[in-house]
Amino acid sequence: xxxxxxxxxxxxxxDWLISDVVELPGCHTQAKTMDQLLERTKEAIRxxxxxxxxxxxxxxxxxxxxxxx
Numbered sequence: 001x002x003x004x005x006x007x008x009x010x011x012x013x014x015d016w017l018i019s020d021v022v023e024l025p026g027c028h029t030q031a032k033t034m035d036q037l038l039e040r041t042k043e044a045i046r047x048x049x050x051x052x053x054x055x056x057x058x059x060x061x062x063x064x065x066x067x068x069x
Contacts, residue, residue: 005022007019007021007022008020016030018030019040021048022061028044
């Protein structure tokens with residue numbers, strides 16, 4: 001059975017892509033390309049879930065919104 005996770009993806013000052021898995025505190029990774037980032041993020045999620053017996057998955061994420069001021 002698969003589960004969907006929410007990613008926040010940012011680009012740092014050195015052009016590295018960084019993903020944070022919203023539902024899994026502390027679960028993040030980085031890569032130079034989007035394809036590589038998504039694969040590494042899947043690996044990070046598997047490692048996170050496999051290393052912790054009592055994983056608390058946050059269900060409180062609402063969304064990301066951009067506004068112009």
